[in-house]
Amino acid sequence: MAITFPAARSRTLPSDQDASGRTLGAEEIAAVSAALRSGTLTSTKGTFVAQLESRFASMLGVKHAFACASGTAAIHCAIAAIDPNPGDEIITTPITDMGALTPILYQGAIPVFADVDPLTCNVTPASIAERISSRTKAIIVTHLFGNPCDIDGIVAVANAAGIPVIEDCAQAFLAASDGNFVGTVGKIGCFSLQQGKHITTGEGGLVVTNDDDLARRIYLFINKAWGYGDPNPDHYFLALNYRISELCGSVACAQLDKLPTAVARRRMLAELLNARLSTVEGLVTPVVREGALHSYWKYCVRLAEPLPVDAVVEVAKLLRERGIVSAPRYIVKPAFMCDIFQKRKTFGTSGFPFTLATPEALDYRLERYPGTVEGLERLLVVPWNDRYNEDDVDYVGDALISAVASVGLKRAS
Numbered sequence: 533m534a535i536t537f538p539a540a541r542s543r544t545l546p547s548d549q550d551a552s553g554r555t556l557g558a559e560e561i562a563a564v565s566a567a568l569r570s571g572t573l574t575s576t577k578g579t580f581v582a583q584l585e586s587r588f589a590s591m592l593g594v595k596h597a598f599a600c601a602s603g604t605a606a607i608h609c610a611i612a613a614i615d616p617n618p619g620d621e622i623i624t625t626p627i628t629d630m631g632a633l634t635p636i637l638y639q640g641a642i643p644v645f646a647d648v649d650p651l652t653c654n655v656t657p658a659s660i661a662e663r664i665s666s667r668t669k670a671i672i673v674t675h676l677f678g679n680p681c682d683i684d685g686i687v688a689v690a691n692a693a694g695i696p697v698i699e700d701c702a703q704a705f706l707a708a709s710d711g712n713f714v715g716t717v718g719k720i721g722c723f724s725l726q727q728g729k730h731i732t733t734g735e736g737g738l739v740v741t742n743d744d745d746l747a748r749r750i751y752l753f754i755n756k757a758w759g760y761g762d763p764n765p766d767h768y769f770l771a772l773n774y775r776i777s778e779l780c781g782s783v784a785c786a787q788l789d790k791l792p793t794a795v796a797r798r799r800m801l802a803e804l805l806n807a808r809l810s811t812v813e814g815l816v817t818p819v820v821r822e823g824a825l826h827s828y829w830k831y832c833v834r835l836a837e838p839l840p841v842d843a844v845v846e847v848a849k850l851l852r853e854r855g856i857v858s859a860p861r862y863i864v865k866p867a868f869m870c871d872i873f874q875k876r877k878t879f880g881t882s883g884f885p886f887t888l889a890t891p892e893a894l895d896y897r898l899e900r901y902p903g904t905v906e907g908l909e910r911l912l913v914v915p916w917n918d919r920y921n922e923d924d925v926d927y928v929g930d931a932l933i934s935a936v937a938s939v940g941l942k943r944a945s
Contacts, residue, residue, distance in 0.1 A: 581781035603724025604631035606737030619888030675704035678827035
């Protein structure tokens with residue numbers, strides 16, 4: 533007998549790619565209007581970006597915050613502040629957006645990939661410790677999907693080796709670990725304001741630190757290393773223009789007011805879905821470390837036994853039929869399997885900076901990454917949004933339960 537997907541009501545979910553899933557409204561329009569009326573759209577002379585930086589620093593309880601052009605720019609600024617020499621190594625994760633990796637290469641350093649915990653897809657203190665070498669200059673930790681790593685454990689490992697930690701919090705606004713906001717535990721924290729993040733300016737980023745010397749380097753790197761306000765300013769080192777405009781700053785100021793409520797709502801809705809799915813065979817709801825507070829950029833489930841490994845693709849297909857566009861396996865393959873690493877496609881035909889790497893740093897054999905392989909192969913990333921209502925959550929829950937049951941029955945028959 534053929535198995536068919538159970539009939540269900542049709543529903544269009546709010547999407548963070550348009551107004552249905554964003555909190556953009558009258559406040560942002562008023563702020564942009566004010567910026568335009570001022571006639572000053574550069575952040576070097578305006579007030580909105582400065583307000584954003586001051587308010588975000590206050591929200592997180594840090595000394596310094598700087599706005600920049602994107603989440604990728606934020607990572608680049610952090611790495612530039614650490615100032616690696618060509619060939620230095622920076623430990624990172626193989627489950628992340630490429631925008632968090634290419635800045636390492638642009639600064640002439642070598643990404644060295646640590647394995648991850650398959651249940652959270654986050655790097656761990658132990659996996660990082662295994663990759664530390666005499667060349668390690670920094671560690672970049674990604675709080676994937678808004679689920680905090682064991683950042684205190686990682687910082688302890690890093691401090692013992694005298695290595696700074698950069699936190700990639702692009703997906704983790706107001707996530708917390710043991711009472712501290714992520715981004716404030718390591719030396720530098722990086723955030724993204726891209727279209728699909730907790731708050732947005734379309735593109736944009738934020739960098740935070742409590743270290744005065746690193747703050748100076750970050751500020752300069754955003755501004756072509758020009759010492760604005762210095763007695764005898766100059767372009768002190770090689771750097772870019774990573775500033776954002778006052779238009780983006782004005783939108784971000786209005787969005788920042790809405791951030792705590794948006795994150796709280798995402799958590800509340802996720803708790804409802806967690807309870808709904810907690811007893812479903814074959815589904816594992818998000819695993820959050822004790823003492824951590826998830827901010828639910830996305831809602832991620834794992835498809836466990838008795839479902840087969842390839843069930844994520846079938847479940848995603850069934851969800852799509854209900855208008856729920858999920859991402860099986862997230863990035864599909866570890867980042868180091870992409871051409872940029874496998875074929876060393878960087879600067880012309882030079883292969884730089886891979887030409888400076890040790891053989892071990894370029895050892896991308898999958899057997900070195902069992903947690904990464906296991907983590908990706910059963911991962912299903914479900915869209916999530918603070919504009920959902922409880923009916924939307926019920927709809928997503930019904931669809932997941934039905935899809936898992938349908939795939940399970942099909943495989944058993």
